[in-house]
Amino acid sequence: MRPPRLCQCGNIVPASIRCTCQQKQDRERKARHDARRPSARQRGYTSEWDKARCEYLAAHPHCRLCAAMGRTTPANVVDHIKPHRGDMRLFWTRANWQPLCTPCHSSAKQKQERDA
Known part of the structure; x- marks a missing residue:
C-alpha cells in the first residue's frame, strides 16, 4: 500500500x-x-440511432475489448472507433462502430481517446 x-x-x-x-x-x-456541449439529440443520438444501436448489438453481442483479453462480456454500448465530432457521415458509418461493455467504454476507450 x-x-x-x-x-x-x-x-x-x-x-x-x-x-x-x-x-x-x-x-x-x-x-x-x-x-x-450540444445535447445528445443534437449530436445525433435520436430514436433512429436507438434502433440502429439495438440491431448492431444483436448482431455483435460481445465486447470487443474484453474479447481481445480472452473474456466474454455482453456489450451494451455501440462505440464510435474514430470519434465523429459531429460528422454525421462518420457517425452513421457502421465500419466505425464497435460493441463495448460499459466498463470498457467508460475507462479503456476514454483513456485511448485522451492519449491520442
Whole structure:
C-alpha cells in the first residue's frame, strides 16, 4: 500500500483518493464542458440511432475489448472507433462502430481517446 500524499491545497490524502479540492475542480471542469456541449439529440443520438444501436448489438453481442483479453462480456454500448465530432457521415458509418461493455467504454476507450 502506498503512503498518503500531500495535495497541492495542503491536505494529506490517501494515495488512491482524490482530494476534495480536486473533486471540486473536476466537477467544475465537467460542468463547463457540459454547458458548451450540444445535447445528445443534437449530436445525433435520436430514436433512429436507438434502433440502429439495438440491431448492431444483436448482431455483435460481445465486447470487443474484453474479447481481445480472452473474456466474454455482453456489450451494451455501440462505440464510435474514430470519434465523429459531429460528422454525421462518420457517425452513421457502421465500419466505425464497435460493441463495448460499459466498463470498457467508460475507462479503456476514454483513456485511448485522451492519449491520442
